[in-house]
Amino acid sequence: LLPILLHQFLYRKAAPTTLPTFLLIGPSGAGKTAFLTLAERKAVAQTHTSTAPLTIQALLPDGHTPSSSHYRSPGDPAYERSRRFLLVDTPGHGKLRHFATSRLANPSNVRGIVFVVDAASVAEEPGLNETAAYLHDVLLALQKRYTGAKTSKGPKEIPVLIAANKMDLFTALPPNLVKLQLEKAISEVRKSKAKGLKDSGVAIGAEDDGLDEEREWLGEGGEGSFEFGQMEEAGTGVVVKGGNVVGGNGVHVGDWFEWIADLL
Template sequence: MAWYDEDSWATAAFAPKGSTIAITFLLAVLLPILLHQFIYRKATPTTLPCFLLIGPSGAGKTAFLTLTERKAVAQTHTSTAPSAIEVLLPEDHTPQSSHYRSPGDPAYERSRRFLLNDTPGHGKLRHFATTQLANPTNVRGIIFVLDAATVAEEAGLNETAEYLHDVLLALQKRYTGATTSKGPKEIPVLIAANKMDLFTALPPHLVTQQLEKAISEVRKSRAKGLKDSGAALSGEEEGLDEEREWLGEGGEGSFEFGQMEEVGTSVTVHGGHVIRGDGADVRSWYEWIASHL
């Protein structure tokens, strides 16, 4: 049967038949609805941008989370499990993506929402944070909270630097291990130097200096460990350099946070305090969040 025959499908499609009219009607009604749903899904992401709170135990991560959520500080305890809470950026900060939106725009309100993901800082519970780092979908940025009074002492500084080193190394590995030519999306890091209200706290520029110095040490000792074990295994030292297992430019000399730019990670240090009698001062942290929202 040819297509131009009297009872072929082509003739039926143009004939005033009941079934033809019904199919055309359904198509006309359903197509815009389906199209709308498809485009709407694509245009409005259903998942919120997420900021990961990482840092050693007792740094004030949960305190910052409660402050952001309730606008007031509450008594916190050592966290044993991660928790993600949907929060709103405080009113006096404007998200970067909404600079040209008017405050009445519903999209403006939506752009101020984000998830804060608190992780436990205890040494035995860091796998919660590291698994998130291994596959950071939706992670817009990482907030590394540290206690600026603790890093004034050798032991505290070393513990903090080791953790920070591991976080930065995970980000570097993610970047260098990417298979696409464009590289993965950048994940910036904010080092939130907390507890600035304490008399013994180091000011932010000293926190930066001390951390860079301590991370250089961590890197040196890790590289040495790697080389030693590599040499013991294979009897030679070559080949290990190519794996780029250490942080920054080849692991030589001193480490600077600026070296992380090369692997798509900008590191910023801002001081602040979540708790004090006359209120908190975490403006610069919110400012940073706003600039990446």
């Protein structure tokens, strides 16, 4: 895969705003900057603490075909153009998350969201709960955007890739367990949020309160458990794919690029 990454052609800024954009979101330490750095410098360098969004222009690596170019040949200018996209790294630190959420409220050109998860840290409570709370808020923002849209057609769908990173660590959960853990933890977030609203009196009184409550409820109604499949209703497909940006016996992020390729 390294030779593939060598072909990635990346440079900072000066990128036309019309390019398809992918947001990198996730808690601190998940590996967002490492992924961006890997792509940008073609080698893993020391990461910095990101305090502001950073946009880079990326080229889909060789070996992946943009879905819009399946009938074109490599070398064709239209093919080459279709491989270009923007990656926006958003700060994962709690106090800086408004960058990510404000971008979600007005997501021009956003084709998809890559939510990076540390697959080892979600094996235990603190990491799992922090990740689930953040993911819950991101999904709720997408749901509100979708259901609040004025047009009858609804806004364009924005799918989410949960990039289960650090698969090289033996403490990392496999992708199917990352999915189950997150669904379970998001069910809890959803429940405690609903209870919080009720207790604070937000949902008592005026007539449209039932509606408000509904808007704050992620996924389908009902008190049961949350599953990512419920997000389909809100135009948001969610998939979980494993990978590792550094370490182990080589870098493995091919599944993530394949997901991006399908949206280009």
